[in-house]
Each structure stands twice: as structure tokens, then as C-alpha cells.
Amino acid sequence: MLENTLLELYHVGCRVSSEFYLRDISLTLKAGECIAIMGRNASGKSTLFSLLIGLHQKDSGEICINGKKMPPLSPQEAVNQGILLLGQNQPMFRDLKVYENIYFGNEITKGRILDNAKMRQEATALLARLNIPINPMAVMGELGYAQQQLVQLAKAVCSGTKLVLLDEPSAHMDAAGKKSLWAAIQSMKKDGRSFLYITHDPEEVLAVADQAAFMENGVLSPAEPVTGMDEEILASRAYGIRPGGLYERARAALGEEVLRVESPDISFGLRQGEVAALLGDSATAQGLLSRIGGLFPMRTGTITVNGKKIEPSPLSAVENGVSLALDEQAEEELEGARDLLESGKKNTPALRALFRIRQAGSSISGAFSSWLGMGRKGEYMTGGNRRREMMERALGCRAQVYLLMDPSAGMDMPSRARLYARFGSIAQERGALLFVTGNWQEAVGLADRLLVLRDGKLVCDVPAETGAAQAKAFLEGDL
Numbered sequence: 001m002l003e004n005t006l007l008e009l010y011h012v013g014c015r016v017s018s019e020f021y022l023r024d025i026s027l028t029l030k031a032g033e034c035i036a037i038m039g040r041n042a043s044g045k046s047t048l049f050s051l052l053i054g055l056h057q058k059d060s061g062e063i064c065i066n067g068k069k070m071p072p073l074s075p076q077e078a079v080n081q082g083i084l085l086l087g088q089n090q091p092m093f094r095d096l097k098v099y100e101n102i103y104f105g106n107e108i109t110k111g112r113i114l115d116n117a118k119m120r121q122e123a124t125a126l127l128a129r130l131n132i133p134i135n136p137m138a139v140m141g142e143l144g145y146a147q148q149q150l151v152q153l154a155k156a157v158c159s160g161t162k163l164v165l166l167d168e169p170s171a172h173m174d175a176a177g178k179k180s181l182w183a184a185i186q187s188m189k190k191d192g193r194s195f196l197y198i199t200h201d202p203e204e205v206l207a208v209a210d211q212a213a214f215m216e217n218g219v220l221s222p223a224e225p226v227t228g229m230d231e232e233i234l235a236s237r238a239y240g241i242r243p244g245g246l247y248e249r250a251r252a253a254l255g256e257e258v259l260r261v262e263s264p265d266i267s268f269g270l271r272q273g274e275v276a277a278l279l280g281d282s283a284t285a286q287g288l289l290s291r292i293g294g295l296f297p298m299r300t301g302t303i304t305v306n307g308k309k310i311e312p313s314p315l316s317a318v319e320n321g322v323s324l325a326l327d328e329q330a331e332e333e334l335e336g337a338r339d340l341l342e343s344g345k346k347n348t349p350a351l352r353a354l355f356r357i358r359q360a361g362s363s364i365s366g367a368f369s370s371w372l373g374m375g376r377k378g379e380y381m382t383g384g385n386r387r388r389e390m391m392e393r394a395l396g397c398r399a400q401v402y403l404l405m406d407p408s409a410g411m412d413m414p415s416r417a418r419l420y421a422r423f424g425s426i427a428q429e430r431g432a433l434l435f436v437t438g439n440w441q442e443a444v445g446l447a448d449r450l451l452v453l454r455d456g457k458l459v460c461d462v463p464a465e466t467g468a469a470q471a472k473a474f475l476e477g478d479l
Contacts, residue, residue: 004030004031004032005028005029005030005031005066005067006029006030006031006033006065006066006162006163006194007027007028007029007063007064007065007163007194008027008028008029008062008063008064008065008067009025009026009027009028009061009062009063009064010026010061010062010063010064011024011025011026011060011061011062012024012025012026012051012058012060012061012062012063013025013058013059013060013061014047014051014056014057014058014059015059016047016056020044020047020218021059021218022044022047022048022051022218022220023218023219024061024219025048025061025219025220026061026220026222027213027220027223028223029163029194029196030194031162031192031193031194032189032190032191032192032193032194033189033194033195033210033211034185034189034194034195034196034197034208034209034210034211035195035196035197035209035210035211035212035213035223036197036198036199036204036205036208036209036211036212036213036226037196037197037198037199037212037213037214037215037220038198038199038200038202038205038212038213038214038215038234038237038238039214039215039216039238039412040216040238040239040412040414040415041384041385041388041410041411041412041415042385043215043216043217043218044215044217044218044219044220045167045198045215046167046198047218048215048220049085049165049167049196049198052073052078052083052085052163052165052196053073053075053078053083053085053165054072054073054074054075054076054077054078055075057072057073058072065081065083081162081163082160082161082162082163083161083162083163083165084156084159084161084163084164084165085165085167086149086152086153086156086164086165086166086167086169092104092140092148092151092152092155093140094139094140094141095139095140095141096139096140097136097137097138097139097140098123098127098134098135098136098137098138098139098140098143098151099116099119099120099123099124099136099137100119101140101151101155102119102123102126102136102151102154102155102158103119103122103123103158104155105159106158106159107119108122120136120137123136123154123158124136126154126157126158127154129187130150130153130154130157130183130184130187130188131180131183131184131187132150132151132153132154132180132184133180134147134150134151144177144282144283145172145173145177145282146170146172146173146174146176146177146178146180146181147177149169149170149173149177149181150180150181150184153181153184153185153188154184156188156193157188157191157193161193162192162193162194163193163194163195163196164188164193164194164195164196165195165196165198166195166196166197166198166199167198168198168199168200168384168409168410169181169197170199170201170204171406171409171410172282172406172409172438173438174279174280174282174438174475175438175440175475177438178204178207178438182204182207182208185208186208195208197209200238200384200410200411200412200413200416202230202231202232202234202235202238202243203231205226205229205234206226206229206230206231206234209226210225210226211223211224211225211226212224212226212229212234212237214237214238231243232244235413238412238413239412239413239414241413241414241417243413246413246416246417246420246445247420247441247442247444247445247446248420248445249275249420249421249423249424249427249446250421250424250425250427250428251424251427251448252273252274252424252427252428252430253273254271254272254273254274254448255271255272255273255430256271256272257269257270257271257272258270258271258272258305258306258400258401258432259292259303259304259305259401259432259434260302260303260304260305261288261292261301261302261303262301262302262303262304263298263299263300263301263302264300264301265456265457265458266284266288266301266453266457266458267301267458268451268458268461270401270432270434271432272400272430272431272432273427273428273430273431273432274427274432274433274448274449275423275426275427275432275433275435275446275447275448275449276432276433276434276435276447276448276449276450276451277435277436277437277442277443277444277446277447277449277450277451277464278434278435278436278437278451278453279436279437279438279440279443279450279451279452279453279471279475280452280453280454280459280474280475281453281454281455281456282436282438284453284456284457285405285436285453286326286405286436288453289324289326289403289405289434289436290324290326290330291303291310291312292310292317292322292324292401292403292434293314293317293322293324293326293330293334293403294310294311294312294313294314294315294316294317294318294322294337295312295314295324295326295330295333296312297312298312305317305320305321305322305400305401306320306321306400308320310322313337314333314334314336314337315337315340315341317334317337318334318337318338318341319341320400321398321399321400321401322399322400322401322403323394323395323397323399323401323402323403324394324403325390325391325393325394325395325402325403325404325405325407326403326405327405328386328390331390331393331394338397384409384410384411384412384415387406387407387408387409387410387411388411388415388419391404391407391419391422392422395422395426399431400430400431400432401431401432401433401434402426402431402432402433402434403434403435404433404434404435404436405435405436406436406437406438407419407435407437408437408439408442420446423446435447440472440475443464444464444468447464448463448464448465449461449462449463449464450462450463450464450467450468450471452471452474452475454474454477459474459479460474460475460479
């Protein structure tokens with residue numbers, strides 16, 4: 001065992017199915033070190049994490065933690081050994097405050113009574129030490145995605161975690177969120193905490209990792225220092241391609257306006273063959289897509305597609321040619337609406353009311369199942385493949401307006417290249433596409449127009465070709 005070594009894997013093998021298994025995995029991770037793992041979707045990265053948190057058992061080899069050879073790990077034993085997985089979509093308690101989430105399960109008490117004042121004080125100091133600018137009294141559900149991920153890192157420190165497994169944690173973050181995440185990780189490394197970090201982003205590897213390893217068909221290459229590597233080298237090693245030309249797509253002549261959003265804070269239109277990127281305030285952007293998709297009513301203002309008003313129902317959105325890829329729950333609701341309409345049902349007020357009742361029942365059932373912990377057994381899986389499949393289904397629908405939330409989140413570069421080519425096909429077929437992204441290069445490279453949201457308002461709407469500098473200034477708060 002090397003000095004200060006936290007985790008060692010010696011020739012570990014794990015058969016997952018008759019078609020896939022991890023083979024001869026060897027890895028050494030020191031205390032205070034971060035090793036990034038890159039590779040195509042379904043190459044085995046998340047399966048390795050499943051093994052480390054006890055959801056799979058090794059068939060061969062040895063796992064050592066702090067120099068001690070470990071018996072087969074169960075999920076609870078992994079926690080006891082200080083191993084914690086933070087994935088893309090792991091919820092916390094939305095109705096509790098930040099400090100309550102941080103100390104949930106590790107509460108500070110005074111006798112038999114919770115010492116809330118002490119927990120608030122300790123949480124404030126912890127967040128400051130990690131360079132996380134979040135009010136410990138804020139309600140968790142009111143935070144953006146990036147802030148929630150940062151709170152999870154603070155919780156990891158509070159719970160005594162030694163090894164943090166991060167699976168595409170910045171997939172839904174903008175540039176500012178990523179910088180806050182990276183700063184928190186560097187602070188935790190100084191405290192001796194270690195990281196295995198799955199990412200498809202070469203920039204991220206260079207920002208946080210000490211070493212990089214590459215996974216292909218269940219085989220992990222030896223970890224190598226990132227010193228001397230650049231983004232092109234990392235992309236080439238991971239995917240066999242170079243990132244140049246990734247955002248090239250077919251451009252189309254623009255036609256008639258097909259989508260119009262009118263409200264006091266956000267007003268814009270979208271034309272046939274046009275691709276527009278929404279940047280900035282991701283919570284507002286997500287809410288906007290939900291409303292165009294008929295999931296929620298507009299508080300003030302209207303949404304029209306081809307001049308027809310979208311009622312607050314997925315039935316109305318689908319009937320008028322809207323396809324939405326937001327999350328799995330939204331996808332189920334629009335698919336249900338599509339099935340009803342294709343069965344010959346008419347979009348009447350009575351049917352919309354009945355559909356809302358069914359939506360509410362489904363939502364309650366899903367929340368109750370989550371509270372009971374149902375549906376969490378089996379292999380931990382990254383969101384990359386699920387996101388790819390969701391985008392393929394949404395873009396495969398016959399529609400006039402396509403709405404995509406973080407379309408490439410968690411995808412490897414080859415999958416992203418195929419997705420971007422499909423953007424071009426949609427535009428050529430006279431479809432209009434509106435996508436939310438925190439990736440500036442993706443926005444500038446793919447979009448015809450850039451729309452920047454800030455504090456619930458549309459503050460910038462410019463052509464990507466001529467207005468990128470202006471959009472970036474608004475995005476970074478310089479204007």
C-alpha cells in the first residue's frame with residue numbers, strides 16, 4: 001500500500017450480464033486526490049460506481065480501503081466506509097431548509113432536543129469553508145440545480161464521507177455553477193477527501209482532476225497525470241475523436257413564425273427552421289418550457305402555436321404540434337396526452353379536466369413510491385443514456401415546435417454529435433427548436449438566436465452570429 005492511499009482496486013472483475021462485465025480493473029486513489037474517468041456511454045463507468053457502493057459484487061480481484069482488504073460490500077457497508085455517490089438526479093428534501101438537509105441523519109442535539117441554532121451556525125461555517133455562497137436558511141426546493149449539488153457536497157462533509165463518487169455533477173450547470181462546484185471540490189481535497197469523477201467534459205477534467213483514466217467496454221486504462229494534457233488529447237483518448245467541428249449542423253432558411261410567447265417579463269417568437277438557445281436563469285427556463293408544453297398555466301400572458309392559444313394542458317400542446325423533452329414525468333404526461341388524441345378523443349374542456357385528475361393521481365403515486373424508496377434497487381445508472389433516449393423520442397415525434405431541456409447533459413461526444421446533426425435535420429424539415437443549455441459553446445455553435453434570462457426576465461434576444469458578445473455580457477452580469 002502506498003502512503004496515504006484511500007482506495008485500491010486489484011484486478012477486479014464483475015459480470016453484470018451475459019453480454020457485459022468489468023474486466024481486470026486496477027486503480028489506486030490517494031487521500032485528497034481526484035481521478036476523472038472518461039469514456040463513451042455504456043462503457044462501464046456507472047457499473048464501476050455500482051460496484052463501489054455495493055449494488056454489484058465483484059467476481060474476482062480485491063478491493064482495499066485504507067489498506068484493509070474488504071469483504072463483499074453492501075450499500076450500508078459502503079456508507080460505513082465513507083463512500084458516497086452523488087449523481088445527476090438525486091433529490092434532497094425540498095421543503096426543508098439547507099441546514100436541515102445538511103444535517104439530516106447527523107442532527108446536533110442538546111439533550112433530546114434538536115439544537116437548530118448550533119446546526120445553523122455550523123452549516124454557515126461549513127458553507128463558507130467550502131466557498132459555497134448559499135444561505136443555510138434557504139428552502140432547498142427554491143434553489144437552482146447547481147446550488148442543490150453544492151449542498152449535497154456540504155452534506156458529504158458533514159456526514160464524514162472520505163470518498164465521493166461524482167457522476168456528471170455539472171451536467172445541468174451553467175459556467176458559474178461549474179466554477180462554484182470546482183472550487184468546493186478543491187477545498188474538500190485540501191481536507192483530505194478523495195473523488196472519482198465521471199465526466200464527458202475535458203475542461204472539467206483539467207479543472208479538478210489530478211489524474212485521468214479511460215473506460216472502454218468494461219476495461220479501465222491505468223490512471224495518468226493530467227499535467228501535459230489538453231482538451232483535444234482527452235477527447236481523443238476517450239472517444240477517438242477531436243472536439244473541432246462538434247457543433248456544425250445544417251442551417252435552414254427561416255419561414256413563418258410558429259411559436260409566440262407574450263408576457264410582461266418574457267416575450268419572443270420562433271420561426272420555422274429556427275434553432276434558439278435559452279441561457280441564464282435555468283429555473284425560469286424550465287418553467288417556461290413546462291408552460292409551452294401545457295404542464296402549467298401562464299401566470300400572465302399567452303402562448304400560441306400557429307396562432308392557436310395553448311391551454312394549460314398537455315392535450316392542447318400535443319394537439320398543436322409541441323414536443324417536449326424535460327424530464328421523465330413530463331414525458332409520461334405528454335405521451336399519455338398523445339395516446340388519448342391518437343385514439344380519437346377530442347380535446348374538450350371535460351377531457352382536459354379528466355386528464356388533470358389523472359396527472360395528479362400519477363404525481364401522488366410517484367411521490368409516495370419515492371418516499372418509500374421504491375424503484376431504487378438494482379444498478380445505479382447514469383443519466384447519459386436516459387437523456388439520449390429521451391431526446392431521440394422527442395425529436396422523433398411529428399411536431400412543429402421542439403422544446404429540449406439540457407439536451408446533451410451526460411452524453412458522450414459521439415452521442416452529442418448525432419444529436420446535433422438531428423437538430424440540423426429538424427431545421428431543414430421546417431421544425432422550430434428551442435433548447436435550454438448551460439454550455440456556452442453549445443449555444444453559440446448550434447443556435448440561430450441567443451435568449452438570455454435573468455431573475456425571471458428575458459434580458460437579451462440577439463442573433464447568435466452577430467450578438468454573441470452582447471449575450472455573453474448579459475449572461476455574465478456585465479450588462
